[in-house]
Amino acid sequence: MAAFGHTFPFYTGRKPTFPMDTSLAVIIAIFLTSLVTFIILLPGIRGKMRLFWMLRVVTSLFIGAVILAMNFSSEWSVGQVSTNMSYKAFSSEWISANVGLQIGLGGVNITLTGNPVQQLNETINYNEEFTWHLGENYAEEYAQALEKGLPDPVLYLAEKFTRNSPCGLHGQYRLAGHYTSATLWVAFLCWLLANVMFSMPVLIYGGHMLLATGIFQLLGLLFFFMATSLTPPCPLHLGTAMLHTHHGPAFWITLTTGLLCVLLGLAMVVAHRMQPHRLKAFFSQSVGEEPVLERNPEEGGLLSPRYRSTAESPEPQDIPLSEASSEVPCEDPDCAL
Template identity: 35%
Template structure:
């Protein structure tokens, strides 16, 4: 009687998987992820690019270069092809065995690891089931030695163990691993610095394009400095791996040359754009700017300012319409005259206030009697003889008649003045 889980079982034993289910590690998942992201962004840009009507060349070149440099930096950090070597060998599969296999042996040195591959070659139209890709990391100083011991315990093929032994850090007189680790450590620092500058470059290309060109130059310089530093920190005595009579010579891989290419293009483009900006200011522009093709676009603002300046120059020819265009001396005198007018106006206001204060001190201006508290009724004061004589405009005969009419004795005049 069969149960629910008896399918593909023989006599109650475990399930038999009679097909080859092993898959060789031929690609890095991290690198494939980054390439997929940048490729998707570039395809999206190409889809919308036909709708771009202005600045087509600069926009296409800037976006293409930016995505290429960003992808190069991230792929190179996690890539495994900075220093590589490969050869075909005819070697034993395991130690102390007379059985030999024909295979391709490859060594791919990255910045923080080394990948060793072993793939069997077909013999008599038959390919042995041998396909290895083992990674040994050296982020820590002792991690390479620990990985090598684990590889021995796992029983990896003899060619892989032979190559891994060359990279043990400072053990048994072999120091190539430590030098590769130092070079990779320096390159990682420089590449992450370049990535930070690349992010700022994209930001400045959106906000202030001329600053983006300067950061583009800086990013290219850092990428080239990364390659130069890595080249200078490689082992002075080149590493040569001997296995079964074959010598494996190392050379630079595609990661190294990709960084050199990206750095050179970025540096050259940044220098050219910066030079053009110095000669012709505000000439470099893309549709990626924040206020592009709006009233706040810097090109529109510059054109408006030039138009107003030209209009001001045209109007300056008519001195009656625009007296401000007569020169610096006229404007200084006008400024001084305006200050003089203001000072004169302030002085008149102060004098008026002083006049009112002095006139208020007269006893005839009191509106309330200080004794009774009642409001006073001001009566017209009798006019004196001098006032009458000054107010008249008649002849001398009328003056004499007025004097005789208003003549009074001195005692009465004294009483009037006392009152």
């Protein structure tokens, strides 16, 4: 490298940048494909049921896509600053650049973009990711970044999230990410169960699962907020400016979706008590099927559901008994007379 006149260390190559996280792109593509498929089937539904069916599908797919996408998002805490700073180690040359920091549940993403991009006869446009997922070694990824010779601003921010850093950001965000991700996976499971319940004549249980979906999302936000806000912030000095982080789009989108699920779940519980027939009509279910809870003596008096049609006549019906069942043995000798 010295033969080419470059200052040690020199980063010989950079990762190809994609305008969007590949995990998010795959998730969005899957849910959009599902939405398009349901839209194609829409003309086969008659009357106002078409509007109700479309509203249910769009809302359900939106909630599921948000839960799954935010679990892989890297924008739970974000920060950006424009400043003048040193570019390489062992060099006095400074550059003007924009530095971005995105903290997700599984790692951090650091961007460095020159202002302008072409400076010092180089293209300054870096997008580096450092992860702490289960099975991933953050210290090893940081050591590889040192060997590559990444620019100073990227290495400086990555070093703040190492385990040995006095800032303690590694344990703080790693713990918050693990607990938040776990609760979001539980929320996604509740969303799947809610959709199964909605396709069956047990709408009240679907409302309960939708309510649980929102509660687990809000619980995950509480874990992330407590783990990241109860400790003093670590100063991040970059040249002549300081980088400050705040809650990113993933945090606020999850909060909005969680509140939406809670409101919809409560609305379904109230509607099941006040207007059960309209609720069944909204879910395109027959209003003639009503669940009846009866005590089963064989199961110790537990309540067991039995479904009957409201079109059945409430009047008692005379059911003829078979000859075998109608003949009752009599032990009294007078019966023979």
